[in-house]
Amino acid sequence: MVISTSEQTSILQSCISSIKNESNLMQQSLQEGNLLQALKHCSNFLNELRTSQLTPKQYYEMYIMVFDALEVLSSHLLASYKSKSRKIGGEPTPFLADLYELVQYSGNIIPRLYMMIVIGTAYMATKDAPSKEIMKDMIEMCRGVQHPIRGLFLRYYLSQRTKDLLPLDNENDFAETVNFLVSDFIEMNKLWVRLQHQGHSTEREIRSRERKELKILVGSNLVRLSQIIDDYKGDKDFVAVDYYKEKIFPVITEQIISCKDLLAQSYLVDVLIQIFPDDFHFSTLEDLLNNVFLKLHPSLKKSELVSTLIERFITYHKYESELTDGVDKLKLEESANQTKKQYSKLFDLFWDFYTKLHASNVNLSSEEHSTILQSYIKLILTFEDDSYSDLDKIYQFSSEHFVSKTTSDEEQKLWLDLLVSPVKHFKQIKVLLKLPFFHNLYSDFAHEDLQKKISLQILDKVLEMGNDDQEVEYYSSTEDIDVLFKYLLVLIQGSGSKLNSGKDLGVVQSLKLNDGEVVVSQEFLTTQENIAKAIHLVHNDDVFNNIANLFYLRKKYLNKNHENIIYTYPALISKILDQLRLAGLAWLRHSRREPNNEDLLITSNFKNLSVIIDELYQHHQQFNSELVLNLYLNAATVADQLKQESIAYELYTRCFIVYEENLILSSSRSSSRHPYASLGGSLSYNSIIQIASKLANSRYFSKENYDSLITKLTLYGSKLLKRHEQCRSVYYCAHLWWWCDLLTDDSSPTVDGDAANGSGLYKDSKRVLECMQKSLRVADSCIDPYLSLKLFVEILNRCLIFSIYGNSLINSRYISGLIELIKTNLENLNDENSGKKDANDPERLLLEQIQTYFQRTLDYIDFQRRYEDRFQDIVI
Amino acid sequence: MSGRKKTLLKVIILGDSGVGKTSLMQQFVNNKFSHQYKATIGADFLTKEISIDNNKQVTLQIWDTAGQERFQSLGVAFYRGADCCVLCFDVTNEKSLNNLSSWKDEFLVQSNVSNPQDFPFIIIGNKIDVDDSKKIPSLQKKLSNITSNQLGGLNYPVFETSAKDAINVEQAFEVVAKMALQQEELNDINGGVDDDYNDAINIHLESDNYGCAC
Structure with a gap:
């Protein structure tokens, strides 16, 4: 007999209204003092509970209503009993006992038993009632009642x-x-x-x-x-x-x-x-x-039960530790000891059970196994922060029995969390990573993607330390480096260019690497960035040791995918350079510059560093020469500061090689920049300016070497493709012959023995003049008269600087001549433009700008003349 | 004997699992507190007679409920006829605070009360005995955000209690009793008609034919 839902609903409705009605009638009868009539109504609504057509939920609705109605009856009975008993001087009356007998004669069993229970329990509530007998009877x-639903509710009642x-x-x-x-x-x-x-x-x-x-x-x-x-x-x-x-x-x-x-x-x-x-x-x-x-x-599913039980212990433990929070230390220690004992027994019992389960039930699904073991791991992590041996036990078991037995992705995925959740849990994870079976289990994962997932978690965790008062863990030996980086290797080797376009839609970036243009996901870039961050966790207070470790890291891990070294090498190189600078400065301070073992060590480390930069250059020269140039320049600067002249010279030479091989014709970047603007310009021009600015701060070259470097650089400048860039790089390079500050406490070998130079600064006024002359010639040869004029004013400004800093060849006569030249050109151009009425004519605007610039320069000369007593002989 | 009507007030306590609903009720009714956590299965009530206002005696029937859904398999028919609903959260558990409004909504949907706009709720934040460091950060602000937001609809009286140390429990339930009494009197005026006479037409004299009698 199957009843439709709508039928059930209407049955329920009619039952409910009947119960409402009869229970109201019952209450009325009670108020009128007619108990027998009330019991009749009560029996009537209890009859509704005889149905077997409703769902348990619907039956429960009725039950609740019946329950409420019976409560009214029950409290009425108790009140009656009390008043009857009062009448006979507080003695017990047989009223409820009689009633209990009476309802036995009710016709239907369901109403009969409910009424029996109401009266029986009311009876039990009175003094001296034979409770136990009543309970037994009920x-x-x-x-x-053997009908399940009716019987269950009756017994519940x-x-x-x-x-x-x-x-x-x-x-x-x-x-x-x-x-x-x-x-x-x-x-x-x-x-x-x-x-x-x-x-x-x-x-x-x-x-x-x-x-x-x-x-x-x-x-x-x-x-x-x-x-x-x-x-x-x-x-x-x-x-x-x-x-x-x-x-x-x-x-x-x-x-x-x-x-x-x-x-x-x-x-x-x-x-x-x-x-x-x-x-x-x-x-x-x-x-x-x-x-x-x-x-x-x-x-x-035993796993569900196990995890409920373990959850229970975990909540208990948390609660306990909260309780002990406020308690004094001694007690705390005591309770900690107790927990330790409790825990070790707990784990042993669970483990014993698990091995039995494993032995007795061969068909237990992997899912069950992994869920149980995951619960165990939770237990370990909650109770004991250093019971790594138990963790390793679990890893060994899962490695040997499950993960190594299957290569299916789906199967293996189940086991992933076993490794991941402890990684997330611990404040420090070096010990965890060192567990032999942690790595075994990790290696069992056949698919690279699964390993990657774990590795990413490890990487995130390692970088997260140091936040929120967690202590940073440093990796100070090659063994330490192995501990961490063997898990990162899969990320270091991973290729960013193998993409699932469907999955990564919209999150990709196009990059130019050596093999041409590649497309990589943002996720991949973030990972590489994080690996670079992890390099900074390699640390040892002994600098040379640390440098050796960094070289080890490169050789054993970072160079495993040449495509990716572009992301990680810059960090590595900077880190090594930083350590070298520390080592070198310490050496300079203490050793009075006697060549010794450390000196040789520094030299050889610089050579090794240069090899690394070379490697990066070899693989990424086509699109990343600029970066490599920067790395070389930084290394050269440090080498110079540490008085490693031959190294510094070699490194600058490398810079020139990079320039000649890859940058000389490279006008890709910023080439659209307006030539009138003095900033910006082509990559080659910018490279020259960059090298010049580093060279300008070098103080430890011999005169010969220094000359050769700056001459070469200036020559590069003069051979640039664009005139305005030639002109500008040459007037910038002029500064290389005119130092304004020694920048160091020592005397510079560059000017050593130059008796004529009292200031200790390298100065060669003739070469400066030559440069300015060269600049002027180039500026003059520009076909565009406006550009030419603009460059003249720029050169004028340079000349003022050299004049202020005491170059006697750039004298008033020279400057006056230049001003005269500019004025003449300016007038010519003004004449040409005089016919133009359009205020927005570009040439006219340009001229106005140059004129303003020139006027500002003249104002400056005037200012200097009046307040600083300079430029007295200049004719404006 | 029938002259003095005894007032029974039905109160439902709701809230996430583990916020201390059972403990609150136990503390109020039996002045007991147990450190042991026991899940509540289904729903069960305790009663307590108290006197409020000018010595008016009322019986509070307080229904403690299962916070875990799997222990509420028969549904929540016992919400019906409630006079007041207590929404509980744990001051150390932000999620339990954020869930209050869903508990309220669920109650209104299931209980079928005639005046959902004015139905009396009160909010109890339990476990104030625990260390401040474990409490929800800037609790007062979050609480007043939740209770003062007219749209969120939780602008009800709030009590912060400790069932463990019996702080504010008595006071909270006194307010519960007053609110429930008010609601009950309101129902007597409005709902009495509905209950008593509407169904009077639909009289089931003898029950319909039922099958088996066992």
Whole structure:
């Protein structure tokens, strides 16, 4: 008989209105003092509970209404009893006992039993009532209802009504109460399990759904048991844990095991874990695992139970540690010791159970295994922060039994979290990474992507340290470097150009690498950036040791994919250079410049560093020469500061090579920049300016070497493709012959022995003049008269600087001549433009700009003349 | 005997799992507190008689509920007829605070109360005994954000309690009782008609035919 949902709804509606109606009538009768009539109405609405056409949820709705109505009856009965009893001087009256007998004659069993329970429990609430007999009678009578849904609700009602009346005064009472609850539980469980087998087999799904809804009723007696164990105060020697262990746990678990029902077992074990306190579970854990879990239905997911249980212990532990927060140190230590003991036993028990489970059930799915082991890991991480051996045990087991046995991605994915969650958990992870089986398990992952996932977590974690008062872990030896970087190798080698375009749509970037244009994802770039950050975690207070470690890192890990060195080498090179500078400065300070072992070490390290930059250059020269140039320049600057002349010279030579091989014709960047602007310009021009600015600060070359370097650079400048760039680079290079500041405490070898030079500064006024002349010639040869004029004014400004800094060849006469030249050109151009009326004519605007610039320069000369006593002879 | 009507007030306590609903009720009704955590299965109530205002005796029927959905499989029919609803959160658990409004919504949907706009709720933030460092950062601000926001609809009285140290529990439930009483009186005026007479037409004299009697 299958009823449609809409039919069920209308049945429910009519039941509800009938209950409302009859319960109102019952109340009226009660108010009128007509108890028998009231009982009749009561029986009428209780009749509605006889239905078997509703779902458990709908039945529950009715039940709640009935419950409320019966409460009214019950409180009325108690009030009547009290007033009757008062009338006869406070003696007990047989009123309720008689009524209890009376309702036995009610026709239908459901109304009869509900009324019996209302009256029986009201009776129990009175003084000197034979509670235990009434309880026995009621529970016996309940056997009369064998329809599962009706029976379950009836027994639930019994349990709800008796909950505050259970006798707990002495040992005997307590034992009977426990019996009462346990037997009610057993009967309810039987009804519940039996429901599964009722009706046609096609209704199996429906039955199963109904049973799931009904489950909380079955749990109610267990809840009650847990409560009364708490409440029982009748016996001084009573130890709750022991009582549970000896009297309750065996009976209940026996029932759970013997019912052989999947749903019942999984629900009831869950309830058992949830409602009894933690110390009860600690004391019965061994039994629970070995004698209960192992005996449950083979297809029941043990992992769920295990994880519920472990979650429970974890919550308990957190709570405990919160409790001990405020307590003094001594106690804290004591409790820590206790936890340690507790934990080690706990883990052993769980582990023992797991090995048994593994041995006894060959068909257990990998999912089950991995979920259980994940729970174990949670347990370890919560209870003990340094029990790495237990972790390793788990890793060894999973590596040997599962992960190495399969190459399927899906299978292996299950195991990923085993490695990932400890990585996230620990504040420091070096020890974790060192665990032998951590790496074994890691290596078992066949697919690169899975390894990458773990590696990324490790990388993130390593970089995260140092935030939020976590201590940074440094890697100070080659062994240490291996510990971390063997996990990063997969990321270092990973190629960024193999992309799944569908997946990475919209998050890609196009980069120019040596093999041409490649497309990489932002994610890949971030990873490479993070690897570069990790390089900075290689640290040792002994500088030379540290440098050796960095070279080791490059040789063993970073150079494994030449495509990717472009991302990581700059960080490595900067880091090595930084360490070299530290080593060199220390050496300079202490050793009075006697050549010794350290000096040689520095020299050889510079050579090695240069090899690394070379390597980067070899593989990435086409598109990244500018970067390489920068690295060489930085290294050259440091080498010069450390008085490593031959190294510095060599490094500058490398710069020139980079320039000649790759930058000389490179006008790619900024070439669209307007020639009138003095900033910007082509890559080659910028490279020259960059080298010049570094060379201008070099102080430890011999005169010969210095001359050769700056002459060569100036020559490059004079050969640039564009006139204005030639002109500008030459007038900038002029500064290389005219130092204004020594920048160092020592005297410079560049000017050593030059007796004519009293200032100790390298100065060659003739070469400066030559440069200015060359600039002027180039400027003059520009076909564009405006550009030419602009350059003249720029040169004029340079000349003023050289004049201020005492170059006697750039004298007033020279400057006056230049001013005259500019004025003439300016007038010519003004004449040409005089016919133009359009105020926005570009040439006119340009001329105005140049004129303003020139005027500002003249104003400056005037200012200097008046306040600084300079330029007196200049003719404006 | 029938002259003095006894007032039964039904109160529902809701909130996330572990915020201390059972502990609050236990503390109020039995003055007990247990450190042990026990999940609540289904729903169950305790009653307590108290006197409010000018010695008016009322019986509070306080329904403690399961915060975990899997232990509420039969639905929430017991919401019906509630006179007041207590929304609980844990002052150390921000998620439980943010979930208050969904608990409220669920209650209004399921309980079918006739005046959802004016139905009395109160908010209890439990566990104020724990160390300040563990509490939700800038709790007062977040709390007043939630309660003063008219749209969020949680502008109800707030109590901060400790079921463990019995702080403010008594006071909170006294307010609960007053609000519930007000609601109950309101229902007597409005709802009484609805309940008693509308169905009077639809009288089921003898029950329809039922199948088996067992």
